[in-house]
Amino acid sequence: MPVIETVGLSRTYDSPAGPVPALIDATLCVHAGEMVSLIGPSGSGKSTLMNLLGLLDRPTSGRYRLNDQDTASLGEKERTRVRSHTIGFVFQAFHLIGHKNVTANVALPLMYVRHKRSARRPLSEEALSRVGLSHRLQAMPHTLSGGEKQRVAIARATVHRPALLLCDEPTGNLDTVTSNTVMGILADLAKDGLAIVVVTHDHAVAELTDRTLVVRDGKLSDHVST
Ligand SMILES: Nc1ncnc2c1ncn2[C@@H]1O[C@H](COP(=O)(O)OP(=O)(O)OP(=O)(O)O)[C@@H](O)[C@H]1O
Ligand SMILES: [Mg+2]
Numbered sequence: 001m002p003v004i005e006t007v008g009l010s011r012t013y014d015s016p017a018g019p020v021p022a023l024i025d026a027t028l029c030v031h032a033g034e035m036v037s038l039i040g041p042s043g044s045g046k047s048t049l050m051n052l053l054g055l056l057d058r059p060t061s062g063r064y065r066l067n068d069q070d071t072a073s074l075g076e077k078e079r080t081r082v083r084s085h086t087i088g089f090v091f092q093a094f095h096l097i098g099h100k101n102v103t104a105n106v107a108l109p110l111m112y113v114r115h116k117r118s119a120r121r122p123l124s125e126e127a128l129s130r131v132g133l134s135h136r137l138q139a140m141p142h143t144l145s146g147g148e149k150q151r152v153a154i155a156r157a158t159v160h161r162p163a164l165l166l167c168d169e170p171t172g173n174l175d176t177v178t179s180n181t182v183m184g185i186l187a188d189l190a191k192d193g194l195a196i197v198v199v200t201h202d203h204a205v206a207e208l209t210d211r212t213l214v215v216r217d218g219k220l221s222d223h224v225s226t
Helices: 046-053 076-086 102-112 117-130 146-158 176-191
Strands: 002-013 020-031 035-039 061-066 087-091 164-168 195-199 211-216 219-222
Touching: 002 046, 002 195, 020 046, 020 195, 035 046, 035 176, 046 061, 046 164, 046 195, 076 087, 087 146, 102 117, 102 146, 117 146, 117 176, 146 164, 146 176, 164 176, 176 195
Parallel strands: 020 219, 035 195, 035 211, 087 164, 164 195
Antiparallel strands: 002 020, 002 061, 211 219
16 A cells, blocks of 8 residues: 655745745655665755655645545644654654653654553653664663664654654664664564655665665665666
C-alpha cells in the first residue's frame, strides 16, 4: 500500500529577491515496508520536500496523498491531528528532554494521541524494546552514548505506531559503526511495515536503504549507480 503518493508537488518561496522555486514537480511513491533515501547538495530542496511530506508546509501546487487521504482538503486542525497520529520525526540532534528519563521521553508523543494514561508506559517500553534498549528504561539522557540517544529518539518517533517515519540526517552525529546500527534498526522497522524517508549526505548510508532518490536544483530523480 502506498503511504506517500505525490504528483507534481512544487513549492516556490517568496523572497525579497523574487520567487525561489525550491521544489519542482516532484512525483514520488513510497510504500509501507519501504525505506527510501534522499540525497542531494545543500540547497537542492531536500528539507523543502520533507516539510511538505511532514505536513509542516503546504505545496504551491501538486498533490499529496498520505495514507490514502488527500492532504489538500485538510484544515489546520486536521493536519495537526494527522501529523501526530500518522507521522514520526527523527532529527540529527536527537532532541531528548534532559530532565526526563528514557521511558518518559519516549512516552511524550502519546500525550497527543488518544491513549489511556495507563497504556503509556507499556507502549513506551515496547517501543524501547524494538530499538534494543529494554535495559536502559530508567536511564537519563546524559548517561547515554550518541547511538543510544538516537535509538531513544527513534523509539519516541515510533511509539504511536505511525505509518510514516521522516528522518533528517539521522546519522549525522554518529560514527560509521553506530550509523550502521541505527540504519539496521530503521531497516527492521521498515520490515515491520513502516514507510521511511531518510535524508542523508552520506552515500554509504544511502546504500543501506531500498532505493535512493536524488534532489538537484529542486528536481527529483532516481539515483543511477555508477
Ligand atoms: N523559507 C524560505 N524562504 C525562501 N527561500 C527558502 C526558504 N527555505 C528554503 N529556501 C530556499 O529553497 C532552496 C531549497 O532549500 P532546502 O532547505 O530545501 O535545501 P536542502 O536540500 O534541505 O539543503 P541542506 O542540505 O543545506 O539542508 C534553497 O535555495 C533555499 O535557499
Ligand atoms: Mg535541509
